[in-house]
Amino acid sequence: MAKWGEGDPRWIVEERPDATNVNNWHWTEKNATPWSKERLPQLFTDFKIEQQDIECVVDSVDKCNGEATVNNRKGKLIFFYEWELVLKWSGRLLKNSNLSHKGKLTIPNLSEENDLEDVEITVTIDESNDESETLKQFMYNVGRERIRNQLGVYIKELKEEYSKNLILPKKDANSSDSTAEANDAKNAKNAAQKAASLPSAAAAPKSSSNSSAARSVGCKLDVRTLSMTEEFHCNANDLYNALTKPEMVTAFTRAPAKVDAVRGGEFVLYGGNVLGKFEELVPEKKIQQSWRLKNWSSGHYSNVVIELEETSSSTMMTLKQTGIPASEYDAMRTNWYRYYWHSIKQTFGFGSSISDAL
Structure with missing residues (x-):
């Protein structure tokens, strides 16, 4: 067990007012899942994809399953996200037809393990005919790229929103060597004062050894x-x-x-x-x-x-x-x-x- 004034100084937290995560050493985490489940539907609902005589729109997000977290480890931000999405879309040819055709876009694994351009997007239609096949081909060739762009917006916003206040200023970020030495001296002095305030080995019961008396000094880890x-x-x-x-x-x-x-x-x-x-x-x-x-x-x-x-x-x-x-x-x-x-x-x-x- 670490004792006050001994061992790894990264575990001594008394010098921060909040007494937490000195120098960003400990693993800290933010849960981005609720925000993501709200933001992803916002990005895709009523999202239009148009070109020349074709108009398609993502009507709704039919499925949004997964999780997202953001972690700070040793001052480094690490983003984890894994999502399965199903989007409902509809489209029509603007010339010579007023019929609307419907289908789905399936994204089985949006995660940090895959580059955005490698994210798989499957395009399907509810009923197959000449017009719907034309729309399906359009969504495959053009729509998938637009969808990936929206996924990129989500990833960018995730990193911007959830990196705020996750990395705290380092204690010695603007300190000179002399300041660091002064802090070390202060820590040593504090440790000595705390040790002096505790019962000495001579005052301990005779059955206690010197080593056990030494172990009683300081704070054990919870x-x-x-x-x-x-x-x-x-x-x-x-x-x-x-x-x-x-x-x-x-x-x-x-x-x-x-x-x-x-x-x-x-x-x-x-x-x-x-x-x-x-x-x-x-x-x-x-x-x-x-x-x-x-x-x-x-x-x-x-x-x-x-x-x-x-x-x-x-x-x-x-x-x-x-x-x-x-x-x-x-x-x-x-x-x-x-x-x-x-x-x-x-x-x-x-x-x-x-x-x-x-």
């Missing part, structure tokens, strides 16, 4: 426990391998990974941001790890126990993680889903999308 269950459409051996085989871990983390899956073996993932060691391994059944994020207080590890239970059609994964710093708890649940379970399913075809899991 920690929480996380439990979650997830279903994977694979056998237990496949999922166990995905979590312990270096080549499979590298595949779903999309980054070089060090994984020594033996008792006492170390693992280092996501560019060194996740690290720890294996405490117990039971093939196809159980994985126990000492697990930490790089930015956690020096020497602090959580305990992760992953248990696998194979059923007739799938494998149920149960995770229990104890010792999570309270400030990281909400982000930790999201990150397990996004960076482990969803990524494993997406990479190896073991299940459904994250939106189904959440």
